[in-house]
Amino acid sequence: MNFQSVEFEAAAGRADQLKKSDLPEVVFAGKSNVGKSSLINKLVSRKALARVSATPGKTATINFFRLPACRLVDLPGYGYAKVSQNEKQRWAKLMQGYFDDDRRIALVVQILDMRHEPTADDFDMINFLIERELPFLVVCTKCDKLNKTQFAAQENYFASLFDEHGIEFIPYSSQTGFGLETLKQRIENAVLG
Ligand code: GTP
Numbered sequence: 001m002n003f004q005s006v007e008f009e010a011a012a013g014r015a016d017q018l019k020k021s022d023l024p025e026v027v028f029a030g031k032s033n034v035g036k037s038s039l040i041n042k043l044v045s046r047k048a049l050a051r052v053s054a055t056p057g058k059t060a061t062i063n064f065f066r067l068p069a070c071r072l073v074d075l076p077g078y079g080y081a082k083v084s085q086n087e088k089q090r091w092a093k094l095m096q097g098y099f100d101d102d103r104r105i106a107l108v109v110q111i112l113d114m115r116h117e118p119t120a121d122d123f124d125m126i127n128f129l130i131e132r133e134l135p136f137l138v139v140c141t142k143c144d145k146l147n148k149t150q151f152a153a154q155e156n157y158f159a160s161l162f163d164e165h166g167i168e169f170i171p172y173s174s175q176t177g178f179g180l181e182t183l184k185q186r187i188e189n190a191v192l193g
């Protein structure tokens with residue numbers, strides 16, 4: 001699948017600004033600052049297509065990026081404590097608007113930080129994906145920050161969480177490209193069938 005010819009298409013800050021769902025969509029979800037935008041950039045081999053920041057809450061809109069065969073959808077991160085109550089409500093409405101819109105979701109890439117246990121918000125999100133019967137896999141990012149021993153320990157930990165539920169997880173790094181080919185393969189299978 002062509003991951004190179006990509007362009008920014010639209011940003012939606014409110015549900016009524018959402019683009020029509022006329023193409024399969026690959027959706028990137030995860031808590032604030034986990035590395036969603038970095039992963040999208042890596043996938044499409046671009047440095048700054050999606051805005052990356054060391055400050056959490058960088059992506060405040062749902063951003064759509066167009067590839068020939070599908071759309072990549074960068075969701076605003078959840079779980080950032082310093083966001084105002086108003087902003088949290090806007091976020092919840094926007095996400096609800098997106099997922100209630102009967103969209104052609106080919107795959108949700110749920111991103112976790114490989115160094116840490118998933119948060120309560122992460123588990124809520126995963127349970128939501130299961131309840132809605134949405135196709136998804138987990139990407140455990142920032143694996144470059146783990147040494148060999150830590151990597152093996154975290155891999156076992158995530159396997160203990162997910163294997164029995166048949167949930168696939170992919171250790172990954174936007175820094176080194178570890179896991180990138182596997183992820184591309186999964187996306188291609190989901191989009192092209
Ligand atoms: P929001 O838009 O705020 O929800 O954040 P995000 O999930 O889009 O995260 P973003 O891609 O902006 O990355 C957040 C920070 O983590 C940045 O400083 C990135 O450089 C860093 N980062 C992302 N992925 C990796 C990775 O695989 N390894 C390392 N070492 N750092 C990473």
Ligand code: MG
Pocket residue numbers: 036037038051052058059074
């Ligand atoms: Mg982002």
